[in-house]
Amino acid sequence: MQDLIQHLINGLGLGAIYALIALGYTMVYGVLQMINFAHSDVYMVGAFAAYYAARWFNLESMPGVVSFAILLLAAITGCALLGLLIERFAYRPLRNAPKLNILITAIGVSLLLEYSGQVIFGADPKVFPEVLNNTPLFEMAGVSFKLFDFLVIGVGLVAMAVLHFLIYHTKQGRAMRAVSVNPRVASILGVNVDRTIVFTFVLGSALAGVGSVLVGVKYPKIEPLMGMMIGLKAFVAAVLGGIGNIMGAVLGGLIMGLSEEMVVAYLSSTYRDAVAFGILILILIVRPSGLLGRNQTEKL
Amino acid sequence: MNIDLPKTPTSQQHEVLRVENLKVDYGPIHAIKGISFSVHRGEVVSLIGSNGAGKTSTLRALSGVLPCQGSVVLNGKDITKLPSHKRVALGLAHSPEGRGVFPNLTVHENLLMGAFSINDRALIAKNLEKGFSRFPRLRERRNQLAGTLSGGEQQMVAIARALMISPELLLLDEPSLGLAPLIVSQIFEVIQELNALGTTILLVEQNARLALKKSHRAYVLETGQVKLSGFSKDLLDNDEVQKAYLGG
Numbered sequence: 001m002q003d004l005i006q007h008l009i010n011g012l013g014l015g016a017i018y019a020l021i022a023l024g025y026t027m028v029y030g031v032l033q034m035i036n037f038a039h040s041d042v043y044m045v046g047a048f049a050a051y052y053a054a055r056w057f058n059l060e061s062m063p064g065v066v067s068f069a070i071l072l073l074a075a076i077t078g079c080a081l082l083g084l085l086i087e088r089f090a091y092r093p094l095r096n097a098p099k100l101n102i103l104i105t106a107i108g109v110s111l112l113l114e115y116s117g118q119v120i121f122g123a124d125p126k127v128f129p130e131v132l133n134n135t136p137l138f139e140m141a142g143v144s145f146k147l148f149d150f151l152v153i154g155v156g157l158v159a160m161a162v163l164h165f166l167i168y169h170t171k172q173g174r175a176m177r178a179v180s181v182n183p184r185v186a187s188i189l190g191v192n193v194d195r196t197i198v199f200t201f202v203l204g205s206a207l208a209g210v211g212s213v214l215v216g217v218k219y220p221k222i223e224p225l226m227g228m229m230i231g232l233k234a235f236v237a238a239v240l241g242g243i244g245n246i247m248g249a250v251l252g253g254l255i256m257g258l259s260e261e262m263v264v265a266y267l268s269s270t271y272r273d274a275v276a277f278g279i280l281i282l283i284l285i286v287r288p289s290g291l292l293g294r295n296q297t298e299k300l
Numbered sequence: 301m302n303i304d305l306p307k308t309p310t311s312q313q314h315e316v317l318r319v320e321n322l323k324v325d326y327g328p329i330h331a332i333k334g335i336s337f338s339v340h341r342g343e344v345v346s347l348i349g350s351n352g353a354g355k356t357s358t359l360r361a362l363s364g365v366l367p368c369q370g371s372v373v374l375n376g377k378d379i380t381k382l383p384s385h386k387r388v389a390l391g392l393a394h395s396p397e398g399r400g401v402f403p404n405l406t407v408h409e410n411l412l413m414g415a416f417s418i419n420d421r422a423l424i425a426k427n428l429e430k431g432f433s434r435f436p437r438l439r440e441r442r443n444q445l446a447g448t449l450s451g452g453e454q455q456m457v458a459i460a461r462a463l464m465i466s467p468e469l470l471l472l473d474e475p476s477l478g479l480a481p482l483i484v485s486q487i488f489e490v491i492q493e494l495n496a497l498g499t500t501i502l503l504v505e506q507n508a509r510l511a512l513k514k515s516h517r518a519y520v521l522e523t524g525q526v527k528l529s530g531f532s533k534d535l536l537d538n539d540e541v542q543k544a545y546l547g548g
Contacts, residue, residue, distance in 0.1 A: 171416070178402045178413050185400035188363045189461070190388035190417035 002142040007265045008258070009149050013218060015257025016156025020211035021234035022241070022249040023163060024204030030180040030244045031200045034099065037106040038086055040231020041113035042079050042205045046212035047128065047222045048121050049078030054129035067131040068151065068217070075209035083205025087198055117224030125223040128216035152214045159210045160250055166203070167246060176200055180244070233260075233276045240283050242293020251291060255279075314341040315373075316469050316500045317362075322370040324357050324524075331357045333524040334370065339469060339502050344495050346503040346511035346532065348545060349521035355504040356397050358521070359471045362502075363387060363394040375468060388417045391468030395475065397504075399458040403447025407438050410446045410457050414464030424464070431460035434490065452483035459490065463499075470494070473504045488514050508545035512536045520545070 021043055028036040053074030054060060059067040090109050094102050132151065136144035167173035178186040179196045187193045215230065216222060237256040241248025256276060263275045283290065317339040324332040332354045339345045347355045361368035364384030372380045379387055393414075401410055411431055415424045432439035435456040441449060446457055455475055462470055472491065476484040484507075492514060495501055505511035512518055512532040520528040520541060528535065535541050 171412075174405065174409055174413060175416065177404055177409075181402050181404055182400055184365050185396055185402070186413070187384045188365060188388070188394045188396065189413050190385050190465075191413075192383075192385045 003265070005141075005143045007261050009143075009145070009153075011258035011261030012254065013149055013152040013156075013214075013257070014261055015254035016153050016160075017211050017214050017218070017253075018230075018234050018237045018256045019250045019253025020156055020159060020207045020214070021230065022237040022253045023160070023246065024208045025235050025238040026241070026243055026245060026249040027176075027200050027204045029238070030246075031176060031183075031197050032091070032102075034091070034102050035106065035235070036086075036091075036201075036204075037103075037231075038090075038109035038113060039204065039208060040227030040234070041110050041117070042082050042086070042227075043208040043212045043231060044117060044222075044224060044227035045082050045113065046075035046079040046205075046209035047216050047226065048117070048224075049209070050075040050213050050216060051126060051128060051222060054131065059131055060129045063131045063133055065132075065151075067129075068213075071129070071131060071213050071216075072155070072210060075213045076206045077209075079205040079209030079212070080202045083201040083208075084198060087201040092194065092197075114224055114227070121224055123224065125221045128220035128222050130220060132217055148217050152218060155210060155214060159207055163203070163207065164246070172196070172199060229273065233273075236276045236280045239290055240279055242290025245290065245292045248290055248292035315339070316341050316375060317502065318371075318373040319358075319362070320371045320373075322358065322361060322368055322372065324354070324361050324366055324368045331524055332361065332368070335519075335521070335524070335526045337519050337526065337529065339500060341500055342495070342498060343517060344491070344501045344503060344515040346505055346515040346518045347521055348505055348508040348511050348518055349527075350545070351506070352523070353521040354524040355506075355521055356473055357524075359394065359397075359473050359502070359504055362471060363392060385417075388465060391465065392471070393462035393465055393467035393469070394471040395458040395462040395473060397473040398477065399451075399454045401446040401449070401454045401457045401461075403445060405446055406443050407446055407449070407457055408442040411438075411461050411464055414461035418465060427464050427466060431463060434463075434493075435460055452479050452487070455479060455483075455487055456490075459487070463494070468500065470499055470501045471504075472501060474506060475503075476505060476507050476510065484510070508541070509536075512541075 024039045025036060028034065050071040054071060057070060059070060086109055090105055091102060094105060132148045137147045137150065138145055167176060175186065175191045175196050176199065179191060179193055183193045233256055234253065237252035238249045240255060241252030256279065259279065260272060260275050263271050315338050319338065320336050321334045322332055323330065323334050335358065347358060349355055357366060360366040362372055364382060364387050370380065371378060374390055374392055377390065379390065402413065405413065411428055415427060418424055437453055438456055438460060441453065446454060449457065459475065475487050475491065479487065488510065491501065503511055503515055512535055515532045517530065518532045518535050519526050528538065528541065
């Protein structure tokens with residue numbers, strides 16, 4: 001029983017991280033109908049931005065929530081900036097190009113970031129700064145609750161709540177939803193479509209930044225190719241929930257995180273990565289539009 | 301049917317819209333081959349013509365979603381090169397072909413999208429209230445997703461949304477498309493009412509008879525050129541128009 005609760009907590013934490021990254025895929029897909037393959041590498045850059053910020057400010061010497069917040073801020077800033085640049089220089093010139101060109105460009109940007117990362121940061125793994133101590137906060141019924149478990153889940157939830165508010169209760173969010181179904185009509189109503197798309201990229205990238213710090217805190221080994229597997233899993237989470245659907249990305253992320261944790265705990269860690277792709281295959285066969293996705297029908 | 305010819309407004313001096321030698325190309329195909337027309341304040345002007353004559357392309361060029369050549373002047377200001385989202389602020393509203401409501405937004409949110417260029421909350425609330433009292437059906441359904449509405453209700457959303465800026469010029473693209481006759485006459489009653497209250501309208505319609513009955517002046521488009529133009533009531537009696545567009 002204690003084990004189960006412990007695994008649930010771990011699974012939720014992992015799920016929150018998948019969800020944060022999945023949101024970036026799903027939001028960009030929502031406005032541009034493209035899979036931004038570079039998203040997982042934006043996430044990687046976020047981890048390094050936090051790593052260098054920690055070294056710069058010597059944060060490891062003063063662990064605590066403040067240092068953690070500084071790491072978050074650094075990662076968010078780095079990711080948002082990178083997202084903005086990628087949109088501006090890689091995707092915007094191709095706005096009216098065939099979908100395949102954009103897809104190939106996305107893969108190109110991804111590779112560029114991964115291997116530039118190896119050149120700039122070095123290919124060897126680095127240890128993510130330990131700014132939160134790993135000691136249990138309190139114990140209850142034999143389960144130890146650690147501070148960073150709370151922070152990972154808590155920060156994940158707050159980030160998603162902020163996103164939900166932005167998308168459903170602000171003018172900019174309304175414009176995003178409008179652009180996602182009909183950019184032409186949105187523009188004749190006065191929406192600057194380019195600016196809305198930039199906003200979406202920045203927002204999605206910022207969430208990846210949050211995710212990167214949470215992962216760094218939980219699994220403190222970072223390297224330039226770290227985005228590949230987690231990005232792939234987050235992408236599966238987005239597809240599982242229904243790509244383009246915000247709530248779907250959250251749901252998909254949580255399912256992915258929990259099922260991975262349970263498989264590792266009760267079957268074998270060998271199957272850790274197999275779960276993700278098993279789920280992907282299953283969902284593509286049974287419900288290709290995803291759990292919350294709908295087959296869009298157009299009304300004339 | 302009771303034919304209700306609108307009166308020609310007396311103040312025809314002020315040109316809300318002047319279009320000179322407008323050209324639109326789709327790749328190698330010339331969709332609009334240099335048309336000129338104007339709309340005066342207080343008028344309903346219709347563009348009629350068959351499928352592919354260039355009616356919708358003309359409206360899209362006016363609102364800036366299609367690149368064009370020539371000149372488009374709104375209230376004395378040349379807007380030919382202005383991006384579409386900046387034309388709204390000058391008072392150009394467009395209710396697009398196929399209505400273009402956002403199915404994933406509520407009726408209320410759809411109307412708010414119409415006021416995107418306005419920051420004055422009091423003005424937005426006022427125009428929203430006007431829209432809801434003009435279309436009580438929309439008030440009933442304000443929190444419903446627009447995608448769940450009937451075609452007629454979606455048309456109301458499209459018109460109410462365009463009216464949110466109290467436009468200088470309202471572009472209406474095929475408001476009768478795919479609607480039952482009863483709904484069509486309701487929509488056109490609203491259009492006449494709007495005009496009576498001072499809204500200047502450029503109407504694109506495939507239903508030529510209806511458009512000619514409900515407008516002051518009209519331009520007949522054929523394969524991207526203006527074939528005929530004049531007062532709508534004269535065009536209704538014109539032999540050529542009768543034969544080609546009014547079924548005899």
